[in-house]
Amino acid sequence: xxxxxxxxxxxxxxxxxxxxxxxxxxxxxxxxxxxxxxxxxxxxxxxxxxxxxxxxxxxxxxxxxxxxxxxxxxxxxxxxxxxxxxxxxxxxxxxxxxxxxxxxxxxxxxxxxxxxxxxxxxxxxxxxxxxxxxxxxxxxxxxxxxxxxxxxxxxxxxxxxxxxxxxxxxxxxxxxxxxxxxxxxxxxxxxxxxxxxxxxxxxxxxxxxxxxxxxxxxxxxxxxx
Numbered sequence: 001x002x003x004x005x006x007x008x009x010x011x012x013x014x015x016x017x018x019x020x021x022x023x024x025x026x027x028x029x030x031x032x033x034x035x036x037x038x039x040x041x042x043x044x045x046x047x048x049x050x051x052x053x054x055x056x057x058x059x060x061x062x063x064x065x066x067x068x069x070x071x072x073x074x075x076x077x078x079x080x081x082x083x084x085x086x087x088x089x090x091x092x093x094x095x096x097x098x099x100x101x102x103x104x105x106x107x108x109x110x111x112x113x114x115x116x117x118x119x120x121x122x123x124x125x126x127x128x129x130x131x132x133x134x135x136x137x138x139x140x141x142x143x144x145x146x147x148x149x150x151x152x153x154x155x156x157x158x159x160x161x162x163x164x165x166x167x168x169x170x171x172x173x174x175x176x177x178x179x180x181x182x183x184x185x186x187x188x189x190x191x192x193x194x195x196x197x198x199x200x201x202x203x204x205x206x207x208x209x210x211x212x213x214x215x216x217x218x219x220x221x222x223x224x225x
Contacts, residue, residue: 005064008052009038009079012060014086020044025066027077029086036086038079046070053098059126061100063091078103082137083128083192089138092209101126107206112140134201136192138208139167141201144182149173149200157183161205165190173200 009016015037025048026041042048047069053076055062061080068074076091078100091097095106104126105113115132116125128134134141139159157172159181170185181203188194 005050005052008055008062011055011057012062012079012081014038014060014079014081016040018042025068025075027064027066027079027088029088038086038088043068054100054103056100059100061103063098063100063103065098076103078107085191089206090209092207095207107208108140109204109207111204112142115142134195134197136167136187136195137189138164138206139187140204140206141183141187141195141197142204143197143199143201145199147182147200149182153184159183159187159203167192 006016015032015035016039017032017037018040020042021044022041023043023045024041025043025046026039028039028041029036030039031037032039040050049067049069051065051067053063053065059080061078064077064079066075066077076096078089078091080087080100089103089107091103091106095102097103097106108116112133116130119131121130121132124130128136132142134143138161153171153173155171157169158166159169160166167187167189169183169187171183173182173184174180175182182200183203184197184200186194186196
């Protein structure tokens with residue numbers, strides 16, 4: 001990690017640390033010197049280049065590009081602060097933006113961005129609540145105010161991505177034969193403020209990517225919300 005990269009994390013108000021061990025690159029959020037911060041692990045067998053592509057100290061976000069010299073290590077990450085904690089999100093390979101604003105948009109699935117256009121959301125798209133959606137962590141909730149499901153809904157459901165902590169929902173409805181989920185009521189998670197959805201909302205997971213098959217043995221994003 002270069003001094004420029006360290007200074008960029010410091011500009012966000014975050015602790016940052018680096019160590020060299022093993023045979024893969026790893027980025028994580030964990031306790032450093034008594035405070036939550038970003039930990040980067042470099043492999044012994046390669047020279048890793050990290051570059052801060054963009055930084056927004058007021059938003060407490062930056063975009064970090066990572067490249068290996070010999071190993072197939074390549075990734076771009078949005079690192080920042082969301083509600084109570086620091087986070088890191090791996091950006092989609094087909095949307096290799098170099099800006100914080102672009103990274104936030106790249107993490108939104110197509111259906112979310114279409115809803116933004118339909119609802120005319122042009123400003124402050126980084127907010128957790130807009131006319132197009134409500135967001136909690138990695139989950140987007142798109143309002144469906146005219147939707148009614150009768151007694152088909154189930155109480156006390158949960159939303160879980162692989163390896164993550166569950167987001168607990170008051171009411172959930174999963175239509176038979178459709179790859180869709182709808183929720184209503186309270187949505188809670190230990191790392192986020194509870195949101196309360198008065199109407200039914202469609203649930204959509206963000207666009208975080210995973211390493212390619214070639215890079216997977218050598219790249220790991222340890223942090224999961």
